[in-house]
Amino acid sequence: MTKRWSVLSLLIGSSVIFVIATIGGAVRIPWTAFLFQEEGVYTSILWQIRMPRVVLAALIGGALAISGAVLQSLLQNPLADPFTLGVSSGASVGATIAIACSFSFLGSWTIIGFATLGALLAMLIVFVLTRFIDMQMRMETLLLVGVMMGAFLSAFTSLILLFSPDETRPILFWLMGSVSMKGWSAVLIIAPIILLLSLYIWSQARALNAFSLGEQEAHIVGVDVKRLKRNMFIAVSLLVGSAVAFSGMIGFVGLIIPHVTRLFVGFHHKYVLPLSFLNGASFLMLADWIGRTVLAPTELPLGIMTSFIGVPVFLIVYIRLRKEAHHA
Numbered sequence: 001m002t003k004r005w006s007v008l009s010l011l012i013g014s015s016v017i018f019v020i021a022t023i024g025g026a027v028r029i030p031w032t033a034f035l036f037q038e039e040g041v042y043t044s045i046l047w048q049i050r051m052p053r054v055v056l057a058a059l060i061g062g063a064l065a066i067s068g069a070v071l072q073s074l075l076q077n078p079l080a081d082p083f084t085l086g087v088s089s090g091a092s093v094g095a096t097i098a099i100a101c102s103f104s105f106l107g108s109w110t111i112i113g114f115a116t117l118g119a120l121l122a123m124l125i126v127f128v129l130t131r132f133i134d135m136q137m138r139m140e141t142l143l144l145v146g147v148m149m150g151a152f153l154s155a156f157t158s159l160i161l162l163f164s165p166d167e168t169r170p171i172l173f174w175l176m177g178s179v180s181m182k183g184w185s186a187v188l189i190i191a192p193i194i195l196l197l198s199l200y201i202w203s204q205a206r207a208l209n210a211f212s213l214g215e216q217e218a219h220i221v222g223v224d225v226k227r228l229k230r231n232m233f234i235a236v237s238l239l240v241g242s243a244v245a246f247s248g249m250i251g252f253v254g255l256i257i258p259h260v261t262r263l264f265v266g267f268h269h270k271y272v273l274p275l276s277f278l279n280g281a282s283f284l285m286l287a288d289w290i291g292r293t294v295l296a297p298t299e300l301p302l303g304i305m306t307s308f309i310g311v312p313v314f315l316i317v318y319i320r321l322r323k324e325a326h327h328a
Contacts, residue, residue, distance in 0.1 A: 007275065010278055010279060013282060021289040022050050023046075025289070026293070026296040048183070049183075052182060052184045053181075055187050055191075056179045056246065056247075057179045057287075057302075059190055059191055059194045059195075060246065060247045061257075061282070061283055061284025062277035063194045063197075063242065063280070064239075064280055065253050065254055065257035065261075065277055065280020066198050066273055067236045067240055067254050068257060068258050069257075069269075069273055070201055070232050072258055073269065074208075077139045079255070081254035082119075082240045085146035086125075086146045087119045087122055088119070088244055089153035090121055091115040091119040091241045092157055093118045093153050093157055094115045094118025095115040095118065095248075097118075098115075099111065099170065100160050108189055111245045112245040112246075115245035116237065116238055119238075119241040119244070120234070122149060123233055123236075125149060126146050126149050129149070157175070176301035176303045177248040177249055177306070178299075179246070179247050180299065190242055190243075193238065194239060194242060194243070197235050197238055201232065201235055201273060204231075204232065205269035205273055207228050208228075208232075209268060209269050248302075249303050250303050252309075253283060253306060253310070256310050257276055257280045257283055259317045260313070260317060263317070263320075283306075287305040287309055290309075
């Protein structure tokens with residue numbers, strides 16, 4: 001399949017998933033509500049509840065997926081993603097502190113600010129510890145430190161819950177992942193952040209292509225390696241912090257979606273980055289739709305759904321990659 005047909009197929013698939021996720025749920029929305037031809041409860045549910053929820057899921061899924069694609073490229077490791085490096089856990093700690101302490105001095109931006117700060121600090125600590133343990137900064141050491149940092153920060157989050165009994169239920173619900181009841185206000189806040197950062201990352205596709213050949217090769221062709229790594233890690237931290245602030249902990253998106261995307265379009269970042277965003281958006285819209293329909297009217301948390309779907313998908317992709325590497 002050529003890249004053109006692959007891109008077209010993914011676009012059509014995403015559009016279909018968007019429509020299904022929008023009209024499907026505990027309350028099924030008729031098609032006519034899309035055209036504003038029916039007034040009343042269906043139109044209100046569609047445009048005030050369902051539509052912002054689906055759009056928010058798409059934005060967060062895209063942010064996590066493109067973050068995973070960047071980290072896998074920079075670290076040259078297929079297991080790198082915001083979770084394995086502890087970035088998501090850092091964002092979770094920051095947001096949990098803001099919620100538990102009822103901070104609101106930045107208004108709607110308070111949780112985003114704390115989550116982003118937590119993500120940045122977590123990534124910084126991971127790199128500092130890796131440098132301290134291994135001066136050569138080997139990728140396996142970085143991933144090991146990231147996993148340990150993620151476990152430590154998860155324990156720290158549990159400690160906050162232990163000393164915040166009044167906020168335990170909302171924090172636990174948030175930690176399991178959800179995009180429900182956020183509304184258009186959340187979309188208007190997070191959309192510019194995610195879209196602008198994703199466009200910036202896409203603008204660095206050529207540099208990331210060079211970097212994938214190795215740091216020395218990238219430097220030879222004129223890439224400022226230190227600046228690229230710094231800017232990409234900051235951009236990823238901002239993306240993950242923003243996503244976690246609004247959705248809680250959602251795993252596997254950044255890990256499996258870039259691999260699935262590469263199966264369609266190869267390894268050129270000009271295609272991998274935007275289509276990872278598109279596929280991540282589709283994946284999270286689909287997971288959210290399944291979570292609110294399979295046991296309707298009970299909703300399954302989004303983080304649980306992504307794990308249920310993500311684990312078998314990752315195993316299939318990983319086995320295929322291992323077979324291709326063996327035959328190469």
